[in-house]
Amino acid sequence: MQATEKAPVTSVKADPVLLRVQGAFKHFPISGLGGLSVRAVDGVDLEIRRGETLGLVGESGCGKSTLARLITALLPVTAGKIILDGQDITRLRGRKLRRVRRKMQMIFQDPFASLDPRMTVGGILQEPLDNFGIGSGSDRTRRVQELLRLVGLNPNFNNRYPHEFSGGQRQRIGIARALAVNPSFIVCDEAVSALDVSIQAQIINLLQDLQNEFNLTYLFIAHDLAVVRHLSDRIAVMYLGKVVETADRNDIYDRPQHPYTKALLSSIPVPDPVVERDRAPISLKGEIPSPVNPPSGCRFHPRCPIARAPGVCSEVEPLLEPHGARDQSAACHFAGQA
């Protein structure tokens, strides 16, 4: 076992891909309804390269938060592989899994729910250091203070409780906690969505600076495409449990291949009245269908402006294939024709 585990380590250094998601599924069975389940993540393939920020965007119920919990192994997959640094983490349990988490951390959505109200800020930041046995006792206290200072908080506040801090400050404590173990990969799950606009900017800037400073790789998940595009190098768009398009941040805006991406982009108002006057959003019919019973064929076809249904779109499920620019893929029978 040791030899096979050791072998990939050397090749890993050369591998530009840090995380691979291969055919990930997550179905939540609905109790009492024989065999029915919520197909939250329904066959996702994804690659995240070292040092990049992959933005994952989609509307509510598209499965992006569930995918985040599969990647961080907070939820077990129904099927599929999550390969971090050459190691499939879906089969790891207990201590081995905990050791992997040293490389991978998460920043959560709600700054009021992500910090234990019964623990001091110092205790919250020290917990990861204790768990992973990082440094000696006095070392840890000092490190906690440096972490607080790192995110612009007074290091002497380590004995304060979370409720004494504002939303933005709490989110920074959450970021400091994620950085405590010096991870290389951080999953940000709607990390700025719950914050007021001005504080959102503060956290976004901080995330950018930390990435430069510590060579971090981010998976940045949000429903706000403007924020995702601002932070990301590449973007993946999810719809009803599937990735429908991935591309470079500029390609996805300049030449979206999937009609859903196009509609999503056109739906976001731009803070510029002159530009807004000439923009007309592509109006999609209806709303997102239930993930319990997704539409046949292409899941987007009932709302799609260019779908041929009945026809290929309602019968054959399109695969995520290269379309458009280099490094761009879309899952659409008529990619680029919208």
Add this chain to the structure above:
Amino acid sequence: MATAIGIAQPVDWDVPEQTGLWKDAWIRFRRNRLAVAGLVVVIILVVMAFGARLPGTPGGLWKILHLAGDPFTQDVTNTYALPSLQHPMGTDILGRDLMARVFYGASISLTIGIVVQFLILFIGGSIGMAAGYFGGWIDNLLMRFTDIMFAFPDLLLVLVFVAAFGPSFWSIFIALGLVYWTNLARLVRGQVLSIKEKEYVEAAIMTGTSPLKLIWKHLVPNSLGPVIVTLTFGIPAAIFTEAALSFLGIGIRPPEPSWGVMIEDGYAGIFADPLQVIFPAIAVAFTMLSFTFIGDGLRDALDPRMKR
């Protein structure tokens, strides 16, 4: 990116100091007058009980201070005495000082009421925690068992247990614990289920916290508030059940004067001397009321949704 990055802005260097969570709860509790009154009564009861149990002297501190007599010394020449300076609550059928017996009874009732809660906490707490934490078939098994236990009439089940163990202080204690844990188990399970979904628990798992530490450092402290409230409400319930058992004659054995035993004793001569029943009954009522008020106060004080 050539912009000036990385200049720390010490803008929110200062955070207004606020009171801690427990201190905050205490401030809220203090504002509830009934709860504070209840707490005062309970403290008086505890002092009464301790005083009556001073080791070495049968009548305890109260006898030494000439405040009450001896709960066990009989005086057949002075039965059913009306309240007087010497016997502030009068004497009973055997001429024993009633006040001394009420004080002594407080020690039995309070001990049963409070100590049983620890047993309930242990049984109900662990079953609820295990069901909530592990979920799945373990949850199903434990909760169905809890439902079955809950479905039995409480008093009947206690009677069965006491009958099985033989009447003594300890058998009552164990019987009450074995019957009254179900509510707490359900409560703890519900608490754990909701806390388990919180992001801070996910965060703790992400930062490598082991399952045991997760339970001990995150799940237990965060479910403590409602548990304390439920246990507080459990105290009067246990006291009442003990009184009922003793009244039925299968609880504490005479001459040990628990309040239930005293009501039963006095019941025989209720028309001759109603005070025999009234004094211990008042004691039971006061104690129950006090703990209920404290429970109400704690519930409001420990509810995080309540703002000062």
Add this chain to the structure above:
Amino acid sequence: MAQTLLRLEDLHTQFFTGRGVVKAVDGVSLHIDVGETLGIVGESGCGKTITALSVLRLVPEPGKIVSGKIEFRGQDVTKMDDEEIRDFRGNDVAMIFQDPMTSLNPVTKVGFQIEEAMTAHNRFSSSAAKSRVIELLKRVRVPAAESRVKDYPHQFSGGMRQRAMIAMGLANEPSLLIADEPTTALDVTVQAQIIQLMKQLNRELGTAMMLITHNMALVASLCQRVVVMYAGRVVEEGPVEQIFTSPQHPYTWSLLRSVPRVDEARKDRLVSIRGLPPDLVNPPPGCKFHPRCPFVIDRCRVEPEPPLEQVATNQVARCWVLMSNVKEEDIAAAKTSALSLDAAKILKQDLAVAPVDEVPSNAGN
């Protein structure tokens, strides 16, 4: 020129709390013309919602309109009696809220709720109201309106509920629609549908609109004029194009630069507004924005609050500095982050001494 529909003059709304008097709305003056769309923007807690609630005299306890005038078509709303105010709320003004679920009665059919809104104010006979319900639902583009009138609110999706709320708001053909964060709770594609709908309604029916939001992009796409509020006061006001191309108050400027644009070609740093909105019981002296302003000068701290002064045609701002006088390098400095490079260096040194990123792959199986 256009006719003024609503005019607020020096409106003060205060909340009398145990901590002291919260000056939620502190001398606000603004107006809306007939058929105009006005945006009121600001962070949460700036008083924008309370301003709207004051117009309808729906300020919750312990709040009170203390002084000022609210004139609707020349009639003072603050002096209306109960009968008049009910009439005013039902017939002249309608309000739609952020969360449509809490504003709809869950146990009554949607169609009936809309019908009730009409018959309650005696504008329509009950038979006329019945036939108008379907017409209204069609107008707000609820598909299969004929059958949906019999549905209960929970059978509607979020977007549909907001449409039903708008239909109810339009039931009595009000001349002013107040919308408080009408799209915040909705998904992006649904949000776009609602924005389109509100634009069309404004165009087709000439309903004036007061849009209350923190979302600058929403204002850009819907409004003709903008009022920016901070700490209960108006700090800038002007036509939407002018406000967006040359904001003069640093707060307006910061709000605009704090949100990323989806159409930006390259990543630029965002402006973050440091600190928190002020405590409205004890607001800071001088300009209320000075503790958070990146371009603060001594005058802002020392002198009393600057007045609202004309800075361009139709544009007023409350600032001693004004953005037109701010230098480029100061703007760059406003884009700093909270990151402490110093602490980062120490933390990285720690790693050099004891590398913590090494994960043993085979220890302790």
